Amino acid sequence: MIHISVQQFAIDIAAEMTRAEAAGAGAVATFTGLVRADDGVGTLELEHYPGATEAALLKVAEGAIERWSLSAAIIVHRVGPMHPGERIVFVAATAAHRGAALEACAYLIDRLKTDAPFWKRETRGAEASWVEARDGDHAAAARWDNSSR
Amino acid sequence: MIHISVQQFAIDIAAEMTRAEAAGAGAVATFTGLVRADDGVGTLELEHYPGATEAALLKVAEGAIERWSLSAAIIVHRVGPMHPGERIVFVAATAAHRGAALEACAYLIDRLKTDAPFWKRETRGAEASWVEARDGDHAAAARWDNSSR
Amino acid sequence: MTIRMVYFAWVRERIGTGEESVEPPASVVTVADLVDWLAETSPAHAGAFENRSRLRAAIDQDFMPLDTPIGRAQEIAIFPPVTGG
């Protein structure tokens, strides 16, 4: 089961967990990214590339399902304006056992960071700035190319 | 923030996530273990060692907090009888960035499996049997001793 | 050949529009050629495309390196490195 959502509205963790657990497997690993409250950001705005975004997320989810034989992969990403403490992204991987679920969850978020067309703009007071991409994100995504399972 | 609960009642993911996110950090990784529905188990019963269990879970959570500078570590474990699809265990690690949250989440569940005094008994039809420990669990826990961060 | 250009984030802001239709000459073979040609069309384009190493592209919604031939592409996107998640 794959569920992909690019949405303006808040991410409902309980609803997404119900979806992830419905597969009847033994292990669900999740990752949630939040707007950090500790660096003075007032508003975070997420822009994306409609159509291309959903296709990219689907490809990431399909890659995880195939590699770890998951029973479910979920990717939900907020777009539009949001505030500190709000959820930006939620991913979940459901598998028979915990090793597969944990690895696949890390894969989903690592790949999403480099493979999906989202851009963040932070507003601090009157200043707005586009967030710079981090080299570390590419290193994190690339380790899934090199590792041999 | 550490939250440990050994409880007879169902695990409320939304409530636990609210607790995990309250720390105001950027990343929350979780793992949920479920009673599997695919191998004929009718009832799963969890026995534990009151007092020693909570102390063991606290030690696991403190280890994770210290090693990855987490802002929160949560471990919730059901005890008593439960049924396929129900949550047995939920762990969450909250950190500034995703690498720490994901690793710490894996540590919490790996360590819990070997370090906390719980015992599972499965009932299939009229047959009840105690679940055997798995060698793989010790290997998974031991990798945290050997890895050098 | 008419190509639909789409821009995102600060590329969009600097150019001043999120999309436009363009008809590049036959000498434009790759996405990089297209960027060079567009940079000549206005100071805004020149500014947005100033640092080529900070640009990424998608051809018909698939991420591609800038040296990819545009072929019979209908939609080409130019944008900064992605920062989702």
Next chain:
Amino acid sequence: MTIRMVYFAWVRERIGTGEESVEPPASVVTVADLVDWLAETSPAHAGAFENRSRLRAAIDQDFMPLDTPIGRAQEIAIFPPVTGG
């Protein structure tokens, strides 16, 4: 010296009780000695402790190897390998 013994899972089932108070002789130094001595006290204990390699122990609620001296322990637990999570 009186020690409170606690048992879990199939160790508890085979012995037939979850706890008991015992007064081992001075010759009992380690947890393994205690298990050997208890195995002599009844067929149920002997059955529960039949395979020593499947037993684990805690001294005053801390997991310890079976060759650990019991010292002035007040509570000793004997149980199978744990299977939580």
